[in-house]
Amino acid sequence: MAEPSTAEPDTVIATRALTKRYRGGQLAVDGLDLSVPAGSVFGFLGPNGSGKTTTIRMLMGLIEPTSGAARVLGQPMPRATRTVLPHVGALIEGPALYGFLSGRDNLLRYDSADPTADPRTRRTRVAAALDRVGLTAAAGKKAKAYSLGMKQRLGLAAALLQPRRLLVLDEPTNGLDPQGMREIRSLVRELASEGTTVFLSSHLLDEIEQVCTHVAVMAQGRLITQGPVAELAAGARGRLVVTTPDPGDAARVLKEQGVSDVVVTEDRVTGEPPERDLAEVNAALVTAGVRVRGFGLERASLEDAFVALTGEGFDVAG
Amino acid sequence: MSRAETTDGTDVTAGTGTVEVVGVRKPSPLWTLGLLRNELVTTLRRWRTIALLGVLAAVPVLVGIAVKIETSDGASAGGGGGPAFIAQITNNGLFLVFTALAATLPFFLPMAIGVIAGDAIAGEANAGTLRYLLVAPAGRTRLLLTKYATTLAFCVIATLVVAVSALIVGALLFPLGELTTISGTRISFGEGLGRAFLIALAVAASLIGIAALGLFVSTLTNSGIAAMATTVGLLITIQILDQIPQLHSLQPYFFSHYWLSFADLMRDPVYWDDLYRNLGLQGLYAAVFGTAAWARFTTKDITA
Known part of the structure; x- marks a missing residue:
């Protein structure tokens, strides 16, 4: 051996x-x-x-x-x-x-x-x-x-x-x-x-x-x-979460600001944060007249990391 | 074992506070016997073991009472049939020891051994306790030897239970005294007791073979029940094959072939040939199946 x-x-x-x-x-x-x-x-x-x-x-x-x-x-x-x-x-x-x-x-x-x-x-x-x-x-x-x-x-x-x-x-x-x-x-x-x-x-x-x-x-x-x-x-990055009564406008502005994978669910807009200061992203939202209730990064959990690594859910291996 | 075995020459155990010399404790060699002691006590405390010994103790009681009732009108016991020595019981209670051993040796005793031996490893695997014994670490060879020693101890205990129970029942129901050997000579009661003890040892030694066979079967499966059933099944098969005349040339190699040779201890002088053949055969079974069990158990993946 x-x-x-x-x-x-x-x-x-x-x-x-x-x-x-x-x-x-x-x-x-x-x-x-x-x-x-x-x-x-x-x-x-x-x-x-x-x-x-x-x-x-x-x-x-x-x-x-x-x-x-x-x-x-x-x-x-x-x-x-x-x-x-x-x-x-x-x-x-x-x-x-x-x-x-x-x-x-x-x-x-x-x-x-x-x-x-x-x-x-x-x-x-x-x-x-x-x-x-x-x-x-x-x-x-x-x-x-x-x-x-x-x-x-x-x-x-x-x-x-x-x-x-x-x-x-x-x-x-x-x-x-x-x-x-x-x-x-x-x-x-x-x-x-x-x-x-x-x-x-x-x-x-x-x-x-x-x-x-x-x-x-x-x-x-x-x-x-x-x-x-x-x-x-x-290693698994957190997601940017914006809570707003204007999700459509918010999604458009976020895309312009370089946010990828934008997902809209009711009054929540989430996406992969861009490589720049998030304060500028927030400022752009406000400048565009989007009413923002909440703005922040959701911390990545180990589960996110796991899913990112395996590319699959946490199921029993076949 | 060297601690500097890594190919890059790094001593992997040096220079840190947490990973240092393995084996700091100085264990006494006697501590290794702790497992044997625990195994003996654990085995004897199980209800199953007590029940087996209870059944074995009941056989002489039944035989003794049956003979007492049958001969209460003055008729002779057995009428020429039945286990060896049964006709002499009414004259001397000591013969109940020989009769009881002759009655239990073909089936009851080896069945009890088959249960203990078959369950030895497979039962631990079945309960999952085998993996914890091995990571303790019991050591595979040490565990196997402990199990075999315990089974052999149970052979002696089971035989003595039959003998002592028969001696007590015989003394209570029948007269004791001088006895006549098969050869017709008279020996004193004291010498008779000595012969009874030798016979019990010979009977216990007759079970060495099936104990090794059962232990080997026990290493093959993770089901205690399957191992016990296989061992008892082999016992019955061998007993049947031993009765078939066409298998004459094979029969001297069946573990049960010389079992009844213990009766030769009641000859005067003792006829040793078959007794020695029996011991040799049991030793052969212990060597062959003991080695097979060891080879199997020490290389087996423990997945239970």
Whole structure:
């Protein structure tokens, strides 16, 4: 297996031309070059079926890549699973629990599966992890009696049994109510502030936008873009929005001023802003006798950026 | 593993506060046994395991009561038919141990093993817990060895449950004392107990083969039920094929072919040939299917 040559000193996850073709011939991940900086909250964004989970499984050594290479914490995967994975907490495709065991016993079992976990501190670490996700009161209950949100929390607790250098969270707020989502987000921020790199996959754009510092976008097995969230959102320009009772005149003047893609909807006229001072555009509107109620730029959201990048809606890949 | 493996010569782990030497913790080699301990306790605490052991414990009770009722008018038990040793039970309760083991070995015991072994990997895959054990990281070889060790421990426990249950029922319903071996010699009750223990071990060892077979089947599928059904189905198929005279030349390679050799421990002197053949065959099955299971499990894509 070739070693990735692009691994930078502070890169926690680095893949080079990572490719997975399943036995049916389906290309799930196609030449992925991913680079996750240390200390970032890295959003891994893409519609369902875009190859996110396959990528995560390759990073965790569960799936062998067809070609290409992956490094986690500077070590090649899947060869170095034994040395790397004790430093990685993971929630992959939702939680999986032993229904016949209590929440606490589930964590004790997962902890005993790690040969580097000290059995002398096992009970205290399990109690601390349960406390951190707010499950202390339900720790003695059988896991099959847990709600989906509680199972999700227990899965997170399993990822937090040890101090981790990297947390891989695949859709961590799935099945949680808004309050639970907020709690998870603040937990992610808290962990990141302690220096843990968080790799967070999601198909929810606003979730990524709220917590992530960096983002990578996947569609149909390919990496479309990656970089700091601010850069990506800035890349997609905002739209000029004019609210006016004279939309027809406004549209004509805006076109004269170099505004392209002008769209009129009732009393709103929107368009791509020109490369000039918008104050002049506004002045031109007023000079032409257009009555202006509102004039401004609508900030581009990550969703706009995503649509601009993929040229399509946010649908399930076929 | 060297940390300076990148082709451009950069030591990817040096010089930063966040990415440093992997493996700072100094784990004790003994900690690796934590998984085995947890696996044993988890397996024995499952209702399914308790139910299987309950069924196994009930067999000697049923046999004992049936013999007691049948012989209450002074007639001899079995009338020449039935499992081995059944006719001697009324004279000596210890024979119930041998009868119960002979009655459960062809089906009940291997079926219970098939359930535990078949579910070992496939059941974890089915529940999705396999991926979390592997990223813990349990290690694929370590997890497989743990599962096989647990299955073998269950073989011993299941056999002992049958033997102890039979000993208690036999002692309650029938007289105990000196006993007559198959060869006609008399041995003391103490030596009889020793032979009973050896027989239980021989029976438990007879299950090594099907345990390995079940474990291999378990690595082939993500459905615990399918793996259990396949293993038990193979057991029944082999038992039937072992009865077909035309397959005479193949039969010495069937894992169940020498199972009843444990009765030779009741000869005086003990006739060891078939016992050794049985052990060798079980070892062969463990080696072949254990290797196959390892080869399959360590290279498999975990998609469940």
